[in-house]
Amino acid sequence: xAASSQSDESYxxxxxxxxxxxTVLALxxxxxxxxxxxxxxxxxxxxVTDAVVPKFTWLMAPLNAMSxxxxxxxxxxxxxxxxxxxRRELQQxxxxxxxxxxxxxxxxxxxxLNRVRLDPKLTHLTGLVLADSGSPFRQSILLNVGARDGVxxxxxxxxxxxxxxxxxxxxxxxxxxxxxxxxTSRIPVIIQPSGQRAMxxxxxxxxxxxxxxxxRDQVRPGDRVVTSxxxxxxxxxxxxxxxAASPDRRLRVRLLADYERLKFLRVxxxxxxxxxxxxxxxxxxxxxxxxxxxxxxxxxxxxxx
Amino acid sequence: xxxxxxxxxxxxxLWFAAVAATLLxxxxxxxxxxxxxxxxxxxxxxxxRAWVIRKPEHLPFLVIAAVMLLADLLLQRPPGxxxxxxxxxxxxxxxxxxxxxxxxxxxxxxxxALTILGVFAGYTLITAxxxxxxxxxxxSLSALAGTLLAYPACALSLRYAYSxxxxxxxx
Numbered sequence: 001x002a003a004s005s006q007s008d009e010s011y012x013x014x015x016x017x018x019x020x021x022x023t024v025l026a027l028x029x030x031x032x033x034x035x036x037x038x039x040x041x042x043x044x045x046x047x048v049t050d051a052v053v054p055k056f057t058w059l060m061a062p063l064n065a066m067s068x069x070x071x072x073x074x075x076x077x078x079x080x081x082x083x084x085x086x087r088r089e090l091q092q093x094x095x096x097x098x099x100x101x102x103x104x105x106x107x108x109x110x111x112x113l114n115r116v117r118l119d120p121k122l123t124h125l126t127g128l129v130l131a132d133s134g135s136p137f138r139q140s141i142l143l144n145v146g147a148r149d150g151v152x153x154x155x156x157x158x159x160x161x162x163x164x165x166x167x168x169x170x171x172x173x174x175x176x177x178x179x180x181x182x183x184t185s186r187i188p189v190i191i192q193p194s195g196q197r198a199m200x201x202x203x204x205x206x207x208x209x210x211x212x213x214x215x216r217d218q219v220r221p222g223d224r225v226v227t228s229x230x231x232x233x234x235x236x237x238x239x240x241x242x243x244a245a246s247p248d249r250r251l252r253v254r255l256l257a258d259y260e261r262l263k264f265l266r267v268x269x270x271x272x273x274x275x276x277x278x279x280x281x282x283x284x285x286x287x288x289x290x291x292x293x294x295x296x297x298x299x300x301x302x303x304x305x
Numbered sequence: 306x307x308x309x310x311x312x313x314x315x316x317x318x319l320w321f322a323a324v325a326a327t328l329l330x331x332x333x334x335x336x337x338x339x340x341x342x343x344x345x346x347x348x349x350x351x352x353x354r355a356w357v358i359r360k361p362e363h364l365p366f367l368v369i370a371a372v373m374l375l376a377d378l379l380l381q382r383p384p385g386x387x388x389x390x391x392x393x394x395x396x397x398x399x400x401x402x403x404x405x406x407x408x409x410x411x412x413x414x415x416x417x418a419l420t421i422l423g424v425f426a427g428y429t430l431i432t433a434x435x436x437x438x439x440x441x442x443x444x445s446l447s448a449l450a451g452t453l454l455a456y457p458a459c460a461l462s463l464r465y466a467y468s469x470x471x472x473x474x475x476x
Contacts (some may be wrong), residue, residue, distance in 0.1 A: 020366055021374070023370050023392065027389035028313075031383055031384065031385035034383055035383070035435050041384060044384075045378045048379070049378065049379060052379065053333065131333040132331040132333065133330070134333045135344075136341050137344070137444055139378075140381060153310060183438055204444075259339055
């Protein structure tokens with residue numbers, strides 16, 4: 001046995017060493033390529049995940065079933081408290097629904113008056129959680145909807161209640177969601193009663209940080225945090241959570257989304273805001289009699305939405 | 306005797322690939338989405354090290370490279386870096402596999418621990434040089450400690466697996 005292992009090594013020795021060196025260089029080259037031009041390599045990663053993971057979901061089924069049974073058992077214990085909590089929330093939701101209906105009617109009347117085109121109402125598509133990120137250093141999950149269902153990079157993802165994360169990496173049949181608790185997640189937010197803008201920064205804990213707050217004294221624990229829609233990243237006014245103060249006197253957000261029970265997620269379809277290049281008939285100008293006025297009107301900056 | 310052993314031995318690396326695939330899929334199960342402040346052991350790394358010392362001819366370096374690259378892509382690590390470091394460490398151990406096997410478990414554990422430490426240190430160093438965001442120190446250190454502790458368990462299970470199989474076909 002010793003002889004055969006030696007002969008294995010010495011057979012084609014220099015060729016093996018060359019091939020080994022090339023393999024190591026190829027791997028390091030892939031790392032450099034990722035560092036320099038990350039979208040291409042991330043697309044490769046999304047394609048590989050797309051090819052590998054869905055084929056093996058049937059293997060995960062028995063383990064998934066067992067973990068579901070365990071978590072269901074835990075939830076039976078808390079059933080009564082959950083019932084009370086849900087009743088209370090239902091009351092609040094009913095009140096909100098009335099207000100929303102009234103606003104919608106008023107909005108329709110105003111739209112009719114101006115004939116202005118707004119963004120289409122936000123629709124969503126539903127995806128099922130296939131897998132998590134696989135390592136404790138990254139917080140992300142894999143959904144079973146992908147490019148063939150019309151999912152685009154950068155769309156927001158919610159569970160029934162609050163924002164869960166952001167789509168980053170879309171394959172043909174799967175897509176990856178970077179959760180708000182991941183260290184690289186940055187979302188612009190508004191803190192509701194005071195209207196302060198801030199940045200929700202994930203730091204690998206279940207309560208992400210609130211940073212870059214304009215005036216800290218106006219923010220109290222319990223204030224509601226929603227997306228601000230700054231930079232047309234996310235649609236505005238998506239519910240995220242509540243402000244909480246942590247022991248080290250920094251402000252964190254208690255997420256409303258239930259991260260322990262992520263099963264079905266909604267991917268919010270949002271169109272990127274089209275840049276405004278002309279007046280679009282918004283204001284009617286007397287044609288051809290004042291070309292100077294039309295020229296000065298066109299110099300209005302389009303991007304201050 | 307060489308040609309009798311070489312035909313089935315050609316595909317022995319499939320065992321490693323199958324075990325690695327199982328470990329990867331187990332890691333991807335959506336069992337725990339909440340972020341933790343400790344990390345579990347990297348069983349794939351410990352298993353690769355133990356296997357390379359025990360049976361280096363069953364683990365051609367292309368197979369190690371392919372499995373580790375797949376793990377990098379699926380587990381959201383920067384692709385290629387961890388794979389290159391693991392490959393270098395495996396080659397170091399492969400050259401010393403014979404004397405390490407004969408020298409007793411303590412020396413083998415020491416060398417394997419040094420290569421595992423080298424992989425973690427190299428990874429941290431190069432990601433710091435490339436200005437990538439670093440994970441919290443507690444995560445990396447607990448992963449390192451867990452992997453080192455998992456190494457004897459992997460070595461023992463490999464010894465058990467190979468001893469039962471060697472009764473069936475003599476190598």
